[in-house]
Amino acid sequence: MTIFAPKLSFKEYIMATNRTFTMLKPDAIENGHMGKIIDMIIGAGFEIKAMKYTRLSEDQAKKFYEVHSERPFYGELVEYMTSGPIVAAILEKENAVADFRALIGATDPAEAAEGTIRKAYAESKGRNAVHGSDSDENAEIEGKFHFAANEIF
């Protein structure tokens, strides 16, 4: 049966909790893993609601990782995240935030479980292939940070 549902309004999108935000980071693009990672994401049941191939400005990277601004790796992190193209995307699935964190695996690929994106494709704890929001609230903030309302399906 086909259900014809209207597209979500921006307000409804903001209220939705079945979405997460991801970035394929510069190392993943540089190393030629973009297609395989997107395949893993779709294969795990996530639907792409918005996607763009882009680059973070220094200001954007600093703001995105502001929570880590006091950490010793902050400067390196900002430099790395602005070093090349990224793919930013909003993904939808039931339990999106937790399921996507499970799919990407631990921050450090040495600790990431078999079958996770970071286990397969991350270079190191710093250059770890992919970002996944850590809460519904941050998923909304991060999605809005990268996409205008008319870019979200």
Ligand code: DAT
């Ligand atoms: P995650 O991306 O798994 O949510 P996080 O929020 O703790 O991890 O850190 C954000 C990013 O900062 C992480 O993906 C890579 C970088 N980072 C974290 N800890 C680091 C460390 N000890 N050394 C270098 N980079 C680090």
Ligand code: MG
């Ligand atoms: Mg995090």
